[in-house]
Amino acid sequence: MNLLKTYISNFLGRKGSYVFLATVFARLFSFIASWLALKLISNNELGVVLFAYNIIVFLIPISGLGLHQSLIRYGALLKEKEEKNSLFLYVFNKGILASIVLIALIIISSFFITFKFENTQLYVIILSFIILPSFIFEIIRAQFRLQHNNKSFAYTELTHSIIILFSVFLLSYFFKETGYAIALLITPLLASLLFIKKLNIDFKSKTKLSITNFSFWRYGFFASLSNVLTQLLFVIDILLIGHLLEDTVMVTNYRYISLIPFSLLFLPRVFIATDFVTFTENIYDKKYIVNYIKSYMLFFLITSCIMLLFSYLFAAQILTLLDPNFTQFVDTFLILMIGITGIYIFRGLFGNLLSSIGKAHINYYIASVALLINVCSNYYLIPKYGIKGAAITSAILMWFTGIISLFWFWFLYKKLLIKKA
Template sequence: MKSLKIFLRNFFSNSGHYVFLSFLIAKISSFLGSLLIIRLLPENEFGVLSIVLSVLTIFTPFTGFGSSQSLMRFGSISYDKEEKLKISSYFFFKGMLLELILIILFLFASVFYIHKYEDIFIIFIACAVRLGGFYFLNHIQIFYRISGENQVFAKINNVVNIGGLLLVLILTYFFKFYGYLIAVSIAPYLSLLWLKKDIYSHRAFRFQNYKEMWRYGIFTALTSVTSDALYSLDILLLGFMTNENAVANYRTAILIPSNIIFLATSFLQSDFPILSKNFRDKKFLQSYAINFNKLFIPICLGILLFFYLFKKYIIIFFFGETYVENTTLFMILSVGFTLGMLTRNLYGNLLPAVGKVEINTWLGIGSLIFLAVLAYILVPLYGTIGMGIAMTATLLVSGLGFLFFFFSYLRKLP
């Protein structure tokens, strides 16, 4: 228990609790925004919106084609302030150009849905504007992270998410569905309030290891894409294999389980700069993994027990009587996501921190294939329950893969 106390003390001394709380606020804001739309929109409109948001989820981690991820990694391991500023300026302008290409590709993806869903292109345009805002939000936030200003990072996160939620409430109330689209598209641009010259105006040039930097960024982006795509592919497959009503039912069942992983990811992201600096310290990494499990195993068990005892009341309270039959699906997904926090989320975050991000990419691609194959087999037989089983199995199997490769890395350290 002494090591766990030291583990938590270091977390607080690094202002990690500010980051954690900001992620908590972000999740609550996102959840309330989703809940508002579930309550206000009929099943078919909510289903179409869910499809576009799932496509956006695939593109969002690839903002700047990995520029922000490279900034996070190489800015964290750099001890020279001048070099941090140069790295930030370099990736700011390079990433902005690449972001424009990404937005065009995102809009092009709409051609696969226009023939099936009416007026879906309008939703794609709103989400394209939001995608551009994410570029500035990510770069600005990461700049403050690598500068050791976790409190500023948390403040930006809070303003964007709370401000975004208020925009959703106000504009949706007055302008309904289109008000919601306007709100979500402009919310990320609130981060520009913290854009200062140090972030982009320092003398930038091509670094000697720029190929290594971009390689890391591209692989991290691919990893993020495959990871987030895993939480979108299920929606997309249901959209093709069933109908918008099935999508709406599945989306309500997965909304809470998929959001609880923020407990693990926010904790790990708070410590990412420290983990990166200690990527060759075997004892530190071992101790971190052990203490993380000491903290989160009881949390995961408590979540599962709470969900099991109150699953029906949770569904009715948040989503209404319409979705009460989704309790079994809700529990299946809860098992997958809670156990995934101890494997997939833990070791899937540790591997990029130690520089082994390409492993995440290949495991992520394998997870997508595994999910698609299971869904193809199970959805025709069991409907949304089949998709829930496929997702849970994918989370558990991929989590074991991340665990295996992380400990393989540890064994090679002196």
């Protein structure tokens, strides 16, 4: 119990409670913003904007070629404040250039794609510009974490959600779907302008760092690709259900039944976002890392058991809140709940520890294999078991990727310590 108390105490000491509350409120405000857009804009026009936006959302993680990922990992290994600031400036300058190139490629590509819906190309072009302010916003957030200023990091999340709530309401009210697209675009821009001065960065500093080499770029690129594939893993089930069952009702059913389990994945992300810099700074201290792993796994093992017990006892009531007809899919809901405990206990921790030791490409390989298994398995299970088959595949892969991450981390971590010694 002392291990658990210390873990929670350290989390709170690093202002983890601010990160937790900001994340909860951000999700709430985001939901309200989506609901307002649905009420203010016709479904057809809104659907076109959302279709275009979903294309861009998949590309946002590779904005700046993933240099924001490199910033948080390599920045945590630097000792001096001046070095951290110089690394921020390097990422800022190079990342902006890379983001502009990516935007240009998207715009050029849009002219060679035949979109099914009218005005899709227009919104893809407009929304592609989100990539630049989103990248700047992410490196600002990363720099706050490097400064151990998780309180300000939490405020960035909260402020972003408040801006999007009000901008969506005002711009959608006056300019409908075009206003909604503009609201999505200006939100990260306004949030960045509000917080960039709080970093106290000397933009005239030009200290050259030896770490900004090929490995630095490679790490960020693969970390970002891993995030893209992880997002795709959550989307592929819905795409395959629609393709294999040819039943839009089942697509809707699965989308809403999986809504609660997948929404609960924010909890390990909150803890990792709060702790990543700290355990990366101490990555060569085996005793510290082992104690952190024990504490994390104990906390999320207990959390998972409580969550599964509650879900087992009240699954029908939970699904009834969404729609009384969903009670026939209790088994599917429980299978997904069992699946996310694999992310709670293993994947969330060891995936990030792999990134912490500079092996982000391993996460990419694991996600790639998981995606391949997902498609092959669903082609067999969905026609046989319906949406329950999709849930079985997802649950197995959540545990599979987590356990594989565990083995890869310990194998590579031991080699890292031997090399360091």
